[in-house]
Amino acid sequence: MSDKVCSHHKNKRRKSVFRCCACLLVSIFLILLIVLLTWAILKPKKPRFTLQDATIFTLNVSAPNVISTSVQVTINSHNPNSRIGIYYDKMYVYATYSNQQITFFTVIPPVYQGHKDFNVWSPFVYGSNVPFAPYNGIALSQVQSNGAPIEMTIKIDGRLKWKVGSFTTGRYHIHVACPVSVPLGNSKSTGIVVGNGVKYQISQRCSVSV
Structure with missing residues (x-):
C-alpha cells in the first residue's frame, strides 16, 4: 500500500x-x-556617420618603417529612427593607411542618442613613431613627393545598445569606416591653413556595420 x-x-x-x-x-x-x-x-535602421572634415597636423615617415601622425577629424552621427534611441558605449577612433593602423586609439565617451538626433565629435587621433611596414612607408613617401592624394581611413570600433521605450537590448558591435583623401603637397590643394595644420573639407559618408 x-x-x-x-x-x-x-x-x-x-x-x-x-x-x-x-x-x-x-x-x-x-x-x-x-x-x-x-x-x-x-524596423530599426543603422546609425549614419559622415566625416565632415580632417585637419592634418603631422603625417611624416621619418624612416621606411616608422610613421608619426596627428589628425583632428569632425564626425557627424545621425540616428534615423523615430522610435528607437541608441546608447553608444565607449568607441575607439583611429586612422589606418593601406589597412595598417598608424595611430593609437582615441576614446569617445559613452553617450545616448535620442530619436532622430545628431551628435558631432571632433577627436584627435595621433601616433608618434609608430612601427610601419617598410613597403607602406616607401609607398607613402612616393605619394607625398609626387603630390598625389593620400588615401587614409578613419575607423571607429565600439558597441551600442538599442532603446525602445523602457526596453534596452544587449550590446551590439559597431564598425565604422570613413575614407579620407587629402592632397598633401599638391599645389592645387583646397586645404585651409589652421594654425600648424591644414584643414580639408571632406563631407564623406562612412560605411557602418552593426
Missing part, C-alpha cells in the same frame, strides 16, 4: 515540474515573440 502512495506522489511531482517547465517555456516564447514583432514593426 505504501509503495502505491509513494508512486502516486512521485507522479504528482513529475506533473507539477512538467507544468512549471511548460509554463516557463511558454512565457519565454511569448516574450520573445513580442520582442520580435515589436522589432519587425519598428
